[in-house]
Amino acid sequence: MAQYTAPRKPGLGPGFWQVTIAMTILNAIASYFIANLDIDKYLPEAADPASDIDALFKFLSVVGNAIFVYVVGYIVYFCIVWRRRASDGPDAIGIQIHDNPRLELWWTIIPAILMVIVAFFSVRIWINLQNTIGDVLTMESIGHQFKYEFRYPRLKQSVYDDMHLPAGTPVTLHVTSADVIHSFWVPEVRLKADMVPGLVQTLRFTPEKIGTYRIICTEFCGRNHGNMVATLHIDSQQDFGRWLSRQFKAQGQGSGPIALASGQATAGQALFGQKCSTCHSVGAFDQKIVGPGLGHLLDDPTHPNLVTGEKPTPADIAHVLVNGYQGPDNSQGKSGPSIGVMPNRQANALSNSDIANLTAYIVSLSQTK
Numbered sequence: 001m002a003q004y005t006a007p008r009k010p011g012l013g014p015g016f017w018q019v020t021i022a023m024t025i026l027n028a029i030a031s032y033f034i035a036n037l038d039i040d041k042y043l044p045e046a047a048d049p050a051s052d053i054d055a056l057f058k059f060l061s062v063v064g065n066a067i068f069v070y071v072v073g074y075i076v077y078f079c080i081v082w083r084r085r086a087s088d089g090p091d092a093i094g095i096q097i098h099d100n101p102r103l104e105l106w107w108t109i110i111p112a113i114l115m116v117i118v119a120f121f122s123v124r125i126w127i128n129l130q131n132t133i134g135d136v137l138t139m140e141s142i143g144h145q146f147k148y149e150f151r152y153p154r155l156k157q158s159v160y161d162d163m164h165l166p167a168g169t170p171v172t173l174h175v176t177s178a179d180v181i182h183s184f185w186v187p188e189v190r191l192k193a194d195m196v197p198g199l200v201q202t203l204r205f206t207p208e209k210i211g212t213y214r215i216i217c218t219e220f221c222g223r224n225h226g227n228m229v230a231t232l233h234i235d236s237q238q239d240f241g242r243w244l245s246r247q248f249k250a251q252g253q254g255s256g257p258i259a260l261a262s263g264q265a266t267a268g269q270a271l272f273g274q275k276c277s278t279c280h281s282v283g284a285f286d287q288k289i290v291g292p293g294l295g296h297l298l299d300d301p302t303h304p305n306l307v308t309g310e311k312p313t314p315a316d317i318a319h320v321l322v323n324g325y326q327g328p329d330n331s332q333g334k335s336g337p338s339i340g341v342m343p344n345r346q347a348n349a350l351s352n353s354d355i356a357n358l359t360a361y362i363v364s365l366s367q368t369k
């Protein structure tokens with residue numbers, strides 16, 4: 001018959017207060033380093049809410065660190081002090097403790113106070129982020145596979161891949177997507193929003209530190225997701241003004257007739273590598289990447305017409321580059337799936353001479369075999 005062993009006398013255990021003091025010192029040292037960490041040195045705080053968000057992060061880190069040190073510290077301490085001894089009988093059970101109102105009270109009150117403090121700071125930052133009163137620049141960014149489109153209030157055409165903002169000007173940025181879910185994230189601004197088709201989300205910040213920062217897509221959005229990076233330029237007011245007037249000029253040149261005859265195939269080839277080769281090969285029509293192969297548009301007997309139904313003349317090819325094209329959506333099972341979306345000139349950011357050069361290049365592909 002097993003022998004009953006009385007539990008050891010309950011209590012905190014030897015050295016409990018020494019261990020508590022040691023943990024408190026450890027905690028104080030760690031808190032000191034966290035509170036004094038210069039995050040700006042490692043990841044610049046380039047825009048207005050960044051330092052508030054870093055302060056909240058530090059507060060959470062100090063609290064989280066304290067919880068970690070005491071919880072893990074006491075677990076280790078009690079494991080050692082109250083471990084099973086060789087002298088304990090085989091059926092020895094631990095000390096049975098029920099109810100400790102004093103302890104329970106404090107482990108409810110202290111976390112509750114911490115939560116209220118966190119809520120206070122969070123709500124303060126959040127209200128600041130929602131407040132669009134007095135904003136000077138309201139603009140939009142639209143995610144595409146695989147680039148960022150930026151729409152400025154007075155610019156007729158969008159700009160792509162480079163976002164310019166004037167330092168010191170409060171900005172309201174509406175983000176959404178034209179195709180799949182993307183994301184708008186600038187680590188130095190400490191703000192991030194998913195770009196969701198059909199949903200417009202708002203980010204609000206005031207750029208402060210002049211410089212260039214990366215805008216990163218953090219939602220896996222397709223085969224070129226990894227290349228979906230744009231640049232945020234925080235400019236001085238003067239530089240921003242200069243950039244904007246350059247855009248006005250460049251877009252003025254975008255109107256008017258396209259001089260197809262002056263297209264340069266070599267310039268077109270270089271541009272093709274930058275803007276088209278993510279979606280098009282220069283092989284036969286059926287060598288698809290996202291769009292069809294463009295190597296034999298003029299001399300392929302199995303593909304006599306363009307996808308638009310037009311004859312493959314330079315003018316009709318240019319027409320596709322200007323307007324883009326989306327074949328009928330046959331996903332209802334009528335005659336095969338839709339072949340996809342060819343972006344228009346705005347989405348591909350093509351000037352008139354770009355279109356002439358690209359057309360010349362595509363025509364030249366069919367002639368050299």
Ligand code: HEC
Nearest residue numbers: 275276279290291306307325326327339340341342348358
């Ligand atoms: C996002 C992917 C994508 C990009 C980038 C793209 N295209 Fe396309 N392109 C397509 C798709 C998809 C089609 C087919 C559309 C359809 O038939 O519905 C197409 C069709 C075309 C056609 C018609 C082909 C035919 O056989 O009729 C031409 C010409 C063309 N693209 C040229 C270009 C050029 C030049 C560029 C670079 C400025 C370019 N595309 C960039 C996806 C793309």
Ligand SMILES: [Cu+2]
Nearest residue numbers: 182217221228
């Ligand atoms: Cu993306």
